[in-house]
Amino acid sequence: MTKPIAPAPAARTWRDIPQPVKPRAMSRSGRRRLVTGVLRTTAGVAFCVALAWGAWSVAGALQENPGKMPAAAKAVPVRAPQFKTDGVLDHAWLERTLRIPKGASLMELDLEQLRARLLADGQVLTATLTRHFPDRLVVAVTERSPIAKVMAEWGGQQRPLLVARDGVMFAGDRHDPAMVERLPWLDGLTIARRGAAFLPLEGMEIVGELLAKARLEADHLYRSWRVVSLARLASDRELEVRTVQGVTIIFSAHGDFFRQLAKLDYMWEKIANVPDAQARIDLTLGREVPVRIEVAPAATAPDATPGGPAPTISLLHNSQPKTKREF
Amino acid sequence: MSSRTTFIGAVEIGTSKITVLVGEYTGRELAIIGRGECSSRGVIKGAVVDYKAASECTHSALEQAERDAGERIELVFLAQTGGHLEGFYNEASVNVKASDNVIDAGDVRMVCDLAKSKELPVGRMVVHHIRRPFRVDGRLVPGSPEQLVGQRLELGYWTVHGQEQRLADNIHVIRGFNLEVRELVLSSLASGHMVTTAEERQHGVLAIDIGAGTTDFVLYRDGAPHTTGVVSVGGTHLTNDLSIGLRLTDGQAEKLKLRFGRATVQVRDKAQKVWLDGNFAIGDRQFPQYAIEQITSARAWELLEVVKKKLGNAFTPEGCASGVVLTGGTAKLAGIGETAAKIFGVPAHLGEAPTWVNENLRDPGYHTALGLLYYGVSAQADKSAPARAKGGFFTNIKRIFA
Known part of the structure; x- marks a missing residue:
């Protein structure tokens, strides 16, 4: 068996001489030539970029201008x-x-x-x-997302309309009925029109803030809210919320809705559990929260005075919680 | 080479002058579009001895050529000469591997690698590997031996090598002008390619390029270069001899050489005298013409004798049927053809550029630069992998706008 002959490594050729030269080692004419070359290359690249940008602009203009x-x-x-x-x-x-x-x-x-x-x-x-x-x-x-609903005349008949946070009213045909059912009604407001269209409702940014805070921080309270009245918003800066249990809650637009919701949540279980009570909770007075509970007369009560006024229980509730409750 | 138009500079850094030609190469055609010349300084016998002076002259010639062409040179083919260049012959042979004895590419590659694999002394670098024709079982094959049938494949290379420092000096002169040296071509190959025809090369011809500082020669056989060499003697030696023999300055001696120098002694009357300037001005002197002819012919004779001696056994009158072709600036010396014919024993004549070369470039002084362009372009075209493909994205971008 013969071994293949391996050729010796190739001898160095003139091509192995390194050719790169620093500009400093060049002659003056060489440096001038180098600078000219760089300038030419830069100008050429700039020209190409400008050409491409021009073509892109023309294409854009053609797309925008129907006449062309x-x-x-x-x-x-x-x-x-x-x-x-x-x-x-x-x-x-x-x-x-x-x-x-x-x-x-x-x-x-x-x-x-x-x-x-x-x-x-x-x-x-x-x-x-x-x-x-x-x-x-x-x-x-x-x-727009609806935050409340309002009854208004639309197409010659009374029908519920949805209200967005910016006060714009719309029919909202395609919304989920269950979601619409849960939205609170608006009351005590004036609906203005311009021509056939409704003007945006005033004060909705405050209502929107209250409802958004309630949905986010105390959804169990929000779910019981049926009506939000704006009747005293302009005069007293107060919002009145009526719940399905018949409780009326008054919020102050001056105060922080978060703190007011926190006070409400603290006392809510006690008040909501009073059977047949028509409570009125005023959250506009700072730390003191007056709660007025009117118990409806029981039909079977033997000592009740027929036709007389329902007994009223008033108490001043100190809303300062014994322990801090986190929402 | 790509099909894109390339502007190539052919640079010959000679002892007496630096010549630059600019060629416009389109991939199929080559046109000479510019020329630059400058008297040489800092170069002795083809070697750069004063880098700064040589650079200034070369760059001046390059600038002149670029101005003349109206284009920027992209790459350079550089002529290489000098006494440091030497050559040797190395041969290799391989047994054909295939059982049916058909030669394949592997055999060819193997024999080429073997023939080129010869170690050089420290500080030496290969300038050219000149391939001689293949032989298959001793039979000469002018072209490729692939698909031929034979048992033994032989090949020889004439390898030209030179001193690394001398080669680097020449290259750095060009790099100083921010130009890339793409091809280094032996001066003798360049000028020989230009003054000989393919037929002459096939029959055998000796091309001698007698420059100012060196004499380059190449012997062609079977259509390919067989032997090359450089003798560090040229026209300046004739001038120097006249200067010493007649006690003249170099300028005066050069003037006399150009006007009355001959490679053979023709004048019979030893008393016949010639004027140095001929304008009868103060300082104008008379010199015996016989003495001038005797000095120049002796040196010319000696020069050609040295060439013959260097060729040795490679040169035989039978193997050089097309005779001797002389070129270069000193080849314009009267009677040099006769002298060459006497020494080599074959007909000799002055080389001429092909008829398609422009009248302005027909002088023997341009043969090397012209040959550089044509030899370099054909050498580049022969390469399977074009060198231009090298380089990154930005290099290519620069080349587009350069």
Whole structure:
């Protein structure tokens, strides 16, 4: 068996001589040449970047300016719009609201008009319409969330409307009925109109803050709230909440709702457990919370005075808890 | 080389002058578009002895060539000469591996590697590996031996090597101008490629480039370079001899050499005299023409004798059927062809550039620079992996805008 012959390592060639030279080692003309080369390269790269930026700008302008679009794009009928939302509105509502004529091309659509139609529905907070050539319209909306409901005249009949935190009222057709049922009613307010549309309700930011705090910090209390009255909001800065148990709670808009909810929670079990009691809890007086309980006359009580006024129990409750309770 | 237009500079750093030619290479065609020249300083016998002076001259010639061409040179083919260059022949042979004796690429690669694998002394570097034709069982194969049938594959390389410091000095002169040396080409190969035809090379021809400081020669056989060499004697030695023999300054001796120098003694009247300047001004003197011719012819004769001696057994009149071709600045010396013919015993003539070369570049002084461009381009095109592919993204970007 013969072994293959291994060639000796290759001898060094002139190509092994390192060629890189620092500018300092170059002659003046060499350095000048180097600087010129760098400047040329920089200018060339800058030119390319400028060219690319220009092309990008032109492309953007063409996309925005319908007059410069090719005729072919104008002839293609628009497809069903693509709908994006963060709420409950659906595609049927979109088509009903936009009312895009059949066979219309993308360029024939007046996006401002379509947007105005969408925003006319109080449930829509923002709306963005985008053309995607050749035949696609993309509609993105953000919706208002209801925090309460109010009875108002709508389309010639009395019906409940939903109210958002910014005071805007809307029909809210697509919302979950159970969720709508849980929302408290608003009372003692004035509904103003401009033309056919409702103006936003005043004072809703305060109501919204109270309801949001209650939902977040004391949901067991919030669930019993049936009506929120704004009747004394403008005059006394007070909100009156009526619960399903018949308890009336008065909140002060001047004070911190969190502290008031904490006081209410502290005494709530005691008061709510009084059978047939019509309690009135005033949380507007600082540390002292006057609680007035009116017990309804029992029909079977032998010593009750018929037709007489119901007995009233008034007590001044010191709301300072013995031990600190965390919410 | 890529198909993109490349501007190549061919630089010859000679003892008397530095020549730069700018070639525009498109991948298929090469056109000469610029020229730069400068009197040489800091170079003796082809070697850089004063880096600063040599750099200044070379850079001046490069700038002039770039201005003339109106383009920036991207890479350089540099001519290499000097007495430090030496050559040797190394041969290798391999047995064909395949059972059916068909030669494959592996056999060729193996024999090439073996023939090139010769260690050099410390401080020496390879400048060229010049391949001689393959032999298959002793039979000459001009082209590739692949797919031929045979038992033994032989190959020899004529390896030219030089001193690392001398090579590095020449390269650094070019790098000082922020240019890359892409190819280092032996001066004799460059000028020989230009003044000989493919037919002459096939029949055998000796090309001698007599410069100012050195004389480069290359002997072609079977269409390929067979032997190369450098003799550190050139035209300046003739000038020096005249200067010493007639007691003249170098400038005066150079003037006399150019006007009355000959490689053979032609004048019969020993009393015949010639004027130094011929303008009868103060200082103008007369010199015997016989003496001038005798001095120059003796040195020319000796120079060619040295070349023949260096060639040794490689040169035979039978193996050099196309004779001797002379080129270089000193080849313009009258009667040098006759002298060469007498010494080598074969016809000799002055080399001429091909007919397609522009009239301005037909002077023998440009043959090396012209040959550099053509030899360098063809050497680059022969490489399977183009050297341009090397380099990173930013290098390529720079090349685009350079």
